Amino acid sequence: MNKWYKEDLAFIHDDGFRDFALKSAPGILEILAENKIHDGLVVDLGCGSGLWAQELTKADYHVLGVDISEDMLNIARTRVPNAEFRIDSLFKTNIPPCNAVTSIGECLNYLFDPNSDRQTLVQLFHRVYNALTPGGVFIFDILEKGQVAQGTTIKGFTQGKDWVVLVEKEEDQEQITLTRRITSFRKVGEHYRRSDEVHHVRLYEATAIANELSGVGFQVETTHSYGQFLLSKGHVAFIARKPVGVAVKMSSKALHWAKI
Template identity: 85%
Template sequence: MNKWYKEDLAFIHNDGFRDFALKSAPGILEIFAQNKIHDGLVVDLGCGSGLWAQELIKADYHVLGVDISESMINIARTRVPDAEFRIDSLFKTDIPLCNAVTSISECISYLFDADSDRHLVQLFWRIYNALTAGGVFIFDIAEKGQVAPGTTTKGFTEGEGWIVLVEKSEDREQKTLTRRITSFRKIGEHYRRSDEVHQVRLYEATTIASELCDIGFQVETTRSYGQYVLPKGHVAFIARKPGS
C-alpha cells in the first residue's frame, strides 16, 4: 500500500494541492441537501489527507474515508480524529450501508490496483447495493484529450520547503494518462528526492453514464461542483439510487 503517494508526495499534495477538495465541498454539500441527505454516513473513496472528510464532519455527517496511501491516511487521521479512516483499495474495500458515497479529484480513474473497466463496473454495483434508497454517489473522472497526441507536457509547482515536477503523456489507444512525478522535500538542511509514476484511465462520459444507468442509477453529469468549475478534461457524475 506504500507504492503511491508515499510520505513526501503525500505531504506535498496536502500542503499545496488543496483547492480541488475545499472548493468542491460547498457544491457537494448542496447536492446532498437537494437530495434531502442531511446526516448519516458518507463513505469517501480516495479520501487523501482528509480535507473533504473534515468538511463533512463540520456539517455533522459521519465519515468513513478509504485510501490506498498509508501516508495520506496518517495525515487524515491527525486532521479529522472524529472520522474513521481505512488503508485499503477503493476497488476492494467493504462499503457499509450509507447515505452517500463520494470519490472526488478523479480517484476512480487511477490505475493503482485496477487494470480493467470491469473493476469499475463491479465497484458501481457495490456502491449501488450499499446506498440507502435515495442515496447519492458523487464522483468525477478524467477524460481523453488531456495531452496532445505524440507530445509530453512538463511543469512544476513549488511551496515552502518543496518542489514537485510532473511530466505527462497520453496513450490514446490504451486510453491512459501517465504522470511521472519527481518531488523534492526539504528535510533538515537537505532536499530529499522521491519518484512516482501514476497512470490514470481516461474515460468517456457517455460510457460511464450508460453503465450507471444500466445498474439502476438516475444519472446527471456536470462540469462543476456548485460554483467550482472542474479543471479542463474532467466531468462529474451525480448518480442517485431511486426509492425515496
Template identity: 55%
Template sequence: MGDWYKADLAYIHDIGYGDFADQAAVEILVCFQAHQIELGLVVDLGCGSGIWADHLVQAGYQVLGIDISEAMIELARNRVPTAEFRMESLFTASLPTCQAVTALGEGLNYLFDAEHNSSRLGSIFQRIFDALESGGLFLFDLVEPGQVEQGQVSQGFREGDDWMVLVEKQEDLEKMILTRRIITFRQEGRLYRRDEEIHRQQLYNAEEIAEQLSQIGFQVQISNAYGEYELAIARKAITARKP
C-alpha cells in the same frame, strides 16, 4: 500497499493541492442538502488527506474514508480523529449501508491497484448501488482524454516554502492511459530530499460511464463542475442518484 503518494508527495499534495477538495466540498454539501441528505454516513473513496472528510464531519455527517496510501491515511487520521479511515483498495473494500458515496480527485481513474481494470467498474458501481439507501447519492469526478495532445509531453511545476513538484504528462490514446511522472523535492534541514513516482490513469468517456450507471439503476447527471466550482480541462463530475 504500493509506492504511491508516499510521505513527501502526500505532504505536498495536502498542502499544495488541497484547494480542490476545499472548494468542491462547499458545492457538494449544497448538493447533499438539495437531495435531503442532511445526516448519516458518507463513504469517501480515495479519501486522501481527509480534507473533504473534515468538511463532512464539521457539517454533522459520519465518515468512512478509504485510501490505498498509508501516508494519506495517516494525514487524514491526524486531521479528522473522529472519522474512521481504512487503508485498502477502493475496488475491493466492503461498503456499509450509507447515505452517500464520493470519490473526489479522479480516484476511479488511478491504476494503483492490480484489481483495477475497466471491466471491474461495473462491479464497484453495483456494490455502491447496493450500499446506498434509497435516495442516496454517488458523486465522483473522472478524467477523460484531452489533457495532452497525442504524441506530446507536457511539463510543469509548482512550489511552496519547503517543497517543489515537477510533473510530466503524456497520453496513450490507443490504450486510453494517462501517465504522470512526478518528481518531488522536500526540504529537510538545509538540504532537499528528492523522490519520484509514476502514476498511471485509465481514461474514460463520461457518457459511457453514465450509461453503465444507468443500466444498474442510477439516475445520472454529467457536469463540468461541482455546483459553481468548475473542474479543470478533460474532467467531468458525475452525480448518480439511487431512486
C-alpha cells in the same frame, strides 16, 4: 499499499494541492442537501489527506474514508480524529450501508490497483448501488480522453515553502491511459530529499460511464462543476441517485454503521 503518495508527495499534495477538495466541498454539500441527505454515513473513496472528510464532519456527517496510501491516511487521521479511515483499494473495500458515497479528484481513474479495469469499475458501481440507502447518492468525477495531444509531453512544476514538484504528462491514445512522472524535492533538515513516483490513470468517456451507471439502476446527472467551482477541461462530475423505493441489503457486519 504504500507505493503511491509516499510521505513527501503526500505532504506536498496536502499542502499545495488542497484547493480542489476545499473548493469542491460547498457544492457537494449542496448536492447532498438537495437530495435531503443531511446526516448519516458518507463513504469517501480515495479520501487522501482527509480535507473533504473534515468538511463533512463539520457539517455533522459520519465519515468512513478509504485510501491506498498509508501516508495520506496518517495525515487524515490527525486532521479528522473523529472520522474512521481504512487503508485499502477503493475497488475492493467493503462498503457498508450509507446515505452517500463520494470519490473526489479523479480517484476512479487511477490504476494503483493492478486488477483495475472497466469491469472492476462497473462492479464498483454495483457495490455502491447496493450499499446506498434508497434516495442515496454517488458523487464522483473522472478524467476524459484528450488530456495531452498524442506524441507530446507536458512538463510543469509547482513549488511551495520548502518543496517543489515536477510533473511530466503523456497520453497513450491506444491504451487510453495518461502517465504522470512525478519528481518531488522536500526540505528535511538542512537538505532537500528527492522522491519519484509514476502514476497511471485510465481515461474514460463521460457518456459511456453514464450508460454504465444507468444500467446498474442509477438516475444519472453529469456536470462540469461542483456548485460554483468549475472543473478543468475534460473533467466531468457525476451525480448518480439510487431511486427511492429500492430496497437495501444490510449485512450483520454493517450493523455498527446502522446504529450511528
